[in-house]
Amino acid sequence: MKKIRKQTLSLLGMIFFVCMVIILICSSMLSPYPTYTSKGISSDSSKPIEEEKKQVVVIDAGHGGYDEGSMGLDGTLEKNITLSIATKVQKILEQNQIEVVMTRTSDNVSWTSDNAQDLQARLDLAANVKAQAFVSIHCNFSEVESEWVSGSEIYVNFKQPDSVKLAERINEQLASLSSQLKNREMKTESLHVIQYNTMPSIIVETGFLSNEHDLTFLKSENGQQLLAEAIAKGTLEYIANLK
Ligand SMILES: [Zn+2]
Structure with missing residues (x-):
């Protein structure tokens, strides 16, 4: 029982670690100003055309x-x-x-x-x-x-x-x-x-x-x-x- 519990805990720890890594990677990819690609919004700039x-x-x-x-x-x-x-x-x-x-x-x-x-x-x-x-x-x-x-x-x-x-x-x-x-x-x-x-x-x-x-x-x-x-x-x- 002890062994199984230990394995479960280490598995949960790994899952938690992987999740944290994914969250960190995703957050670093996001710029503070999202780039919009919808019509009327500049695709290569963070600044909407309407504001130009x-x-x-x-x-x-x-x-x-x-x-x-x-x-x-x-x-x-x-x-x-x-x-x-x-x-x-x-x-x-x-x-x-x-x-x-x-x-x-x-x-x-x-x-x-x-x-x-x-x-x-x-x-x-x-x-x-x-x-x-x-x-x-x-x-x-x-x-x-x-x-x-x-x-x-x-x-x-x-x-x-x-x-x-x-x-x-x-x-x-x-x-x-x-x-x-x-x-x-x-x-x-x-x-x-x-x-x-x-x-x-x-x-x-x-x-x-x-x-x-x-x-x-x-x-x-x-x-x-x-x-x-x-x-x-x-x-x-x-x-x-x-x-
Ligand atoms: Zn005049």
Whole structure:
């Protein structure tokens, strides 16, 4: 009896030892962050895709609040057209997994009625969110020969290579609309948001409110959608080439 009991005890001891070894091996194989292989989760990293940082783009609807911008032949206000196009751009970019920060989403603005402070507040917002691009949307106005002066154009600081790349991408898209809206290419001027920015920044002038043809296009749902698609597509191409 004693012998059998001794054998049983040593057998149980061995089983216990083997179990402990298996537990130790298994626990050493497990990383503190399990690697998921299910759809939507990175298979080669412990970090789920959902947590990866999205690219941030600031879309700036020009003017707003106290500042109406230009006024069209029929009283159309620039600030309303820019907001409408900007909102459409936001929607397309968000559908393409871009994090969009809007400088304003309505006619209520948070900054003071000082023009320089107004523009700086928009740039500060973009700097705070560490945006990869700042796209400001405006409408143009010409005091002279409004009948002949028409089309889209982009203002950019040619001393900033990344801003130029962003401008080129968007301008290519705007140029593809030339059968409906003239393209006036890229230009430079000493404008606050393209001179004092800390990230690639451009101003898209979407057309002339002083020109009858452009005004009709800018007011139309189709025209605004085409402009928004061109701006969004150019921005997405620019962002895609950053990676
Ligand atoms: Zn403007």
